[in-house]
Amino acid sequence: MSPLLLVLLGLLVLVLLRGRTRRVGEPPLITGWIPYLGKALEFRKDAHAFLEEQRRRHGDVFTVYIKGNYMTFIMNPLMYPNIIKHGRQLDFHKFTNVVAPYTFGYPPVDDVRFPGLGDKISSSFHLLQGSNLTLLTESMMANLMAVFRQDYLNEASDHWRTGLAYDFCTSVMFEATFLTMYGRPPSGWRHPGMGPMKDDFLRFDTMFPLLIAQTPLWLLGNTEATRLKLINHFLPQKMSQWSNRSKFIQQRAETFDQYDTLKDMDKAAHHFAILWAAVGNTAPATFWSMYYLMSHPEALQTVRQEIQDVLNQSGVQICCDRDIVLSRDQLDRLLYLESAINESLRLSTASMNIRVVEEDFHLRLDSERSVAVRKGDIIALYPQSVHMDPEVYEDPQSFRFDRFLVDGRERTDFYKDGQRLKFYLMPFGSGSTMCPGRHFAINEIKQFLCLLLVYFDLDLDHQQRTTLDCSRAGLGILQPTKDVHFRYRLRTATDHHSPPQTTTD
Numbered sequence: 001m002s003p004l005l006l007v008l009l010g011l012l013v014l015v016l017l018r019g020r021t022r023r024v025g026e027p028p029l030i031t032g033w034i035p036y037l038g039k040a041l042e043f044r045k046d047a048h049a050f051l052e053e054q055r056r057r058h059g060d061v062f063t064v065y066i067k068g069n070y071m072t073f074i075m076n077p078l079m080y081p082n083i084i085k086h087g088r089q090l091d092f093h094k095f096t097n098v099v100a101p102y103t104f105g106y107p108p109v110d111d112v113r114f115p116g117l118g119d120k121i122s123s124s125f126h127l128l129q130g131s132n133l134t135l136l137t138e139s140m141m142a143n144l145m146a147v148f149r150q151d152y153l154n155e156a157s158d159h160w161r162t163g164l165a166y167d168f169c170t171s172v173m174f175e176a177t178f179l180t181m182y183g184r185p186p187s188g189w190r191h192p193g194m195g196p197m198k199d200d201f202l203r204f205d206t207m208f209p210l211l212i213a214q215t216p217l218w219l220l221g222n223t224e225a226t227r228l229k230l231i232n233h234f235l236p237q238k239m240s241q242w243s244n245r246s247k248f249i250q251q252r253a254e255t256f257d258q259y260d261t262l263k264d265m266d267k268a269a270h271h272f273a274i275l276w277a278a279v280g281n282t283a284p285a286t287f288w289s290m291y292y293l294m295s296h297p298e299a300l301q302t303v304r305q306e307i308q309d310v311l312n313q314s315g316v317q318i319c320c321d322r323d324i325v326l327s328r329d330q331l332d333r334l335l336y337l338e339s340a341i342n343e344s345l346r347l348s349t350a351s352m353n354i355r356v357v358e359e360d361f362h363l364r365l366d367s368e369r370s371v372a373v374r375k376g377d378i379i380a381l382y383p384q385s386v387h388m389d390p391e392v393y394e395d396p397q398s399f400r401f402d403r404f405l406v407d408g409r410e411r412t413d414f415y416k417d418g419q420r421l422k423f424y425l426m427p428f429g430s431g432s433t434m435c436p437g438r439h440f441a442i443n444e445i446k447q448f449l450c451l452l453l454v455y456f457d458l459d460l461d462h463q464q465r466t467t468l469d470c471s472r473a474g475l476g477i478l479q480p481t482k483d484v485h486f487r488y489r490l491r492t493a494t495d496h497h498s499p500p501q502t503t504t505d
Helices: 003-018 040-045 047-058 077-084 093-104 117-128 130-151 165-182 194-206 208-212 223-232 247-257 264-279 282-295 297-313 328-332 335-348 438-455
Strands: 061-066 069-074 161-164 353-357 361-364 370-373 378-381 456-460 485-490
Touching: 040 047, 040 061, 047 061, 069 077, 077 361, 077 378, 093 208, 093 264, 093 353, 117 130, 117 247, 130 165, 130 247, 130 328, 130 438, 161 165, 165 194, 165 247, 165 264, 165 282, 165 438, 165 485, 194 208, 194 223, 194 264, 223 264, 247 264, 264 282, 282 297, 282 335, 282 438, 282 456, 297 335, 297 438, 328 438, 335 438, 438 456
Parallel strands: 069 378
Antiparallel strands: 061 069, 161 485, 353 378, 361 370, 456 485
């Protein structure tokens, strides 16, 4: 017998001898037989299918051993409110304070060398909301318009151009978001080398699931070198030369400068982490919104007409040589567009809301039931199970652009077991840990789609379809398994004043 096989057998025996056993009052325990990995491979292959199978076997609450962690999944959305309101015994930050520094390459913010840093960083997120959201939205509109004007609005109106939809969305959103957050270079308005930087970003993002899982860097090829290249873009001496930085980034930079113990590379790594947070999920969310609209001509026509109506009501004349400005108030009036985006998020979101158990206790699930949980375990909500539940959403696999509208208003009444759900759509997390940039993200996607639909005729290559890549389940918006070709051309003045027509030639 080979030495390697002996080691593996030894590990298996060790796991079997020392493995965890279910205690009285605890949920059903699913461990698997692979040492350390447990059920990780099955979960990664198709998390939704795996969890639904466990629910059929074990009920709404069960514990799964996945890569060294015992994770208790709560599969009934009627139980979500009780889980989310727990603050003292269930902690979100303990998990992020470990995985984020490892993923992005900065020291933990709760390190004794940086007293108060975590609280100051958290307080900066209010600059993504309220009146500051208005300023960010206006800046994003201007930067999106500039990118579109420079790269895509300089062709003859009858000339079809071809592109890859995911690449198109990523290129535009990456540069416009970068400009909005971090500002413009000393000369001109475009940062040099933005294309190669985006490519490095995508290479890093490919490895993101493995970094979150804290896979040793030496196993990830050039990932550490790629991350270092990206971090170097945000060194303080470089950023100090950029103008029109967002208040959000400006305040964070000022906070970092208060700590002499924080190295320049550490500061830069924090800024890079925000870039990923701003683009990593927003780019694929933009793609899916664009893809589903192009795949459903009636939805595209309705949304395009709504955009044109809102602009016309403001006296805006639409033509290719005139820039469009959509205010935050106008974006809020685009109800069909917002419903279509929410429907795209429902179909493509596979995020996981997690909390770390702070002490052994009985977790109250509802008025009649509780389960025993252990300190150090993870409590997980998996919203995709709600988003794909036919009891909550009729025909859940289908894209219905007006699913979140009723009688011209936003629809918020969705039910499970005859009870109205408080949490029925959860692309941005839940409770106090909801993504602080969620309103900005929705506005970004709206702005991109507005410019795209107003200025261009669009034609998806219907011979090419794509599906969701389930390998990133648990981390946010799923990416497509492959990119898809599409055609686009400038719309004429006549197009802007007549019912939109889909292109089939």
